[in-house]
Amino acid sequence: xxxxxxxxxxxxxxxxxxxxxxxxxxxxxxxxxxxxxxxxxxxxxxxxxxxxxxxxxxxxxxxxxxxxxxxxxxxxxxxxxxxxxxxxxxxxxxxxxxxxxxxxxxxxxxxxxxxxxxxxxxxxxxxxxxxxx
Amino acid sequence: xxxxxxxxxxxxxxxxxxxxxxxxxxxxxxxxxxxxxxxxxxxxxxxxxxxxxxxxxxxxxxxxxxxxxxxxxxxxxxxxxxxxxxxxxxxxxxxxxxxxxxxxxxxxxxxxxxxxxxxxxxxxxxxxxxxxx
Numbered sequence: 594x595x596x597x598x599x600x601x602x603x604x605x606x607x608x609x610x611x612x613x614x615x616x617x618x619x620x621x622x623x624x625x626x627x628x629x630x631x632x633x634x635x636x637x638x639x640x641x642x643x644x645x646x647x648x649x650x651x652x653x654x655x656x657x658x659x660x661x662x663x664x665x666x667x668x669x670x671x672x673x674x675x676x677x678x679x680x681x682x683x684x685x686x687x688x689x690x691x692x693x694x695x696x697x698x699x700x701x702x703x704x705x706x707x708x709x710x711x712x713x714x715x716x717x718x719x720x721x722x723x724x725x726x
Numbered sequence: 727x728x729x730x731x732x733x734x735x736x737x738x739x740x741x742x743x744x745x746x747x748x749x750x751x752x753x754x755x756x757x758x759x760x761x762x763x764x765x766x767x768x769x770x771x772x773x774x775x776x777x778x779x780x781x782x783x784x785x786x787x788x789x790x791x792x793x794x795x796x797x798x799x800x801x802x803x804x805x806x807x808x809x810x811x812x813x814x815x816x817x818x819x820x821x822x823x824x825x826x827x828x829x830x831x832x833x834x835x836x837x838x839x840x841x842x843x844x845x846x847x848x849x850x851x852x853x854x855x856x857x858x859x
Contacts, residue, residue, distance in 0.1 A: 640785075640806065641793045648789060649782035652773075656781060659810075660774045670811030673773065677792075678803030678831060698811060 598632050598690035609722045610658065614650025617658055617725070619718050620694065627666055627697040627721050631655045637691045639677045655693055658725065662697060665724040670698030731765050731823035742855045743791065747783025750791055750858075752851050757829055760799055760854050764788045764826040771822050772810045788826055791858065795830060798857040803831030 597604040606618040609629065620628040633651050637643045643651070655673060662668045674694040730737040739751040742762065753761040766784050770776045776784070788806060795801045807827040 639792070639796075639804075640789050641796065643789065645782070645786065648785050649778070652781050652785050653778060656773050656776065659772070663772075663774065671772075671809070673806075673808040675806040676804070676831070698809070 596636055596688065596690050598688055598692060599636050601632070607718075607722060609725050610654065610661075612650055612654050612657075614647045615654045617654065619722065625697055625699075625702065626717060627662055627668060627695075629658055629662075629695040629725075631658060631693040631695060633691055638689050640675060640691060643691065651693065655695065658695055661725045662695065666697070666721065668697040669700075672696045672698055729769055729821065729823050731821055731825060732769050734765070740851075740855060742858050743787065743794075745783055745787050745790075747780045748787045750787065752855065753827065758831075758835065759850060760795055760801060760828075760830040762791055762795075762828040762858075764791060764828060766824055770824045773808060773824060776824065784826065788828065791828055794858045795828065799830070799854065801830040802833075805829045805831055 595603075597606075601608060601616060601618055606621075609617040609619070611617065611634075614635075615631055615633045617629055617631050620630050631651060631654050633643065633647050635647060637647070640648065659671055659673070662671065672694075674696065675691065676694075677691075728736075730739075734741060734749060734751055739754075742750040742752070744750065744767075747768075748764055748766045750762055750764050753763050764784060764787050766776065766780050768780060770780070773781065792804055792806070795804060805827075807829065808824065809827075810824075
């Protein structure tokens with residue numbers, strides 16, 4: 594199977610932002626509104642494999658998106674997360690191409706006590722993407 | 727109160743590794759064995775505040791520590807996590823100086839269903855640190 598993160602547009606994703614090294618899309622199975630993925634354009638399975646320029650370029654895009662979420666969406670908390678073999682029960686969701694989750698947080702949210710996915714409409718997704726572009 | 731991450735040694739921490747921009751210690755309240763913190767030497771509250779060199783330097787140390795955990799400790803999975811205002815119930819644990827958690831993962835661990843802290847003896851801590859230095 595072709596890697597969906599090597600070919601984000603063919604996989605039906607909208608690119609919210611990008612730089613030379615990485616791009617940003619919505620998580621297809623978001624935990625909360627504004628749950629983004631920052632993904633290097635080249636295929637790596639782990640952070641350890643990433644070359645210095647790609648790792649730095651990817652993190653600069655993470656920094657930029659966190660800034661936009663704070664300034665434009667008004668999020669009051671953020672969690673950055675990158676999993677290598679998280680051994681989730683929902684293992685069919687896992688794509689073996691490094692991706693960094695940016696997850697807005699709020700008081701008393703569910704993240705401290707586990708992970709639950711939500712449904713997010715395309716309208717809502719577009720609304721958030723518009724603020725972040 | 728003085729920031730404990732600005733003065734790690736005075737706060738009783740042992741530095742496991744460091745580079746020009748960041749250093750590594752054990753998490754004082756680990757979720758699992760080998761739970762590390764990678765911390766920039768300069769004080770920042772968020773990733774957004776971090777200058778490019780510090781952000782990149784910190785991530786290169788993250789990459790190095792993930793490599794050591796894989797090669798020397800034999801971990802089979804890893805989660806990288808950075809929280810800004812995670813709104814944990816255990817809020818007294820939170821230090822307002824950016825720190826990146828590196829958390830070894832294994833099949834059927836507890837992280838997918840919540841967070842539980844463990845006690846880790848100094849002997850065990852030293853054992854792991856020795857492998858990672």
